[in-house]
Amino acid sequence: SHWTVSVAGGLTQATSSGSYRIPFYTSVNQPPIYVVGQYNQSNLLPYFQATATRNVRHTTVGLSGGEAVGPGNGFYLASRVLNVNGYWRYEMRRSSLSATGYFSRLSSVANAVQGNEFTVGLGGGYAYNLIRHLGLNVRYDYIQYSTAGTFHVPVDNRISIGVYFTSKDVPLSWH
Secondary structure, three states: OOEEEEEEEEEEEEEEEEEEEEEEOOOOOOOOEEEEEEEEEEEEEEEEEEEEEEEEOOEEEEEEEEEEEEOOOOOOOOEEEEEEEEEEEEEOOOEEEEEEEEEEEEEEOOOOOOOEEEEEEEEEEEEEEEEOOEEEEEEEEEEEEOOEOOEOOOEEEEEEEEEEEOOOOOOOOOO
16 A cells, blocks of 8 residues: 556657758868668567655655657657656655755667767755745755757766745655
């Protein structure tokens, strides 16, 4: 009675079409000549998602993961997205502690961009109810990115501080 489990699966047909320009250099001192072409590719890709959550007294632990087709990030465009997420939350009378971790990998559906891009993140937060429906929260996140083409943002550190309003008498936590 303390477990919640869900599983979903299926297939997704992803069709990608567009044009490409490949530079061809005839000489070091000359500008490139571009070879232009069209592509049209259709793929049948798996979709699956699984989630498991365990609630015991004041503690909640959850793990989820799956693979689907997503819009990408502007560089990879339509992408296969693989993700794994986990969280832990401990609720006290007027406050809560939480911790999260996740992994995400993008790969191009059209194979127009070679390689993968990944993101790994860890975070923790604390929330405290000041009065019945009003509280404060603070959160820290550490995020590491892979290199995507010419973009290179290897690590991001974020600190978030906020005020929240909730309709319930329990402190909010982000996961």
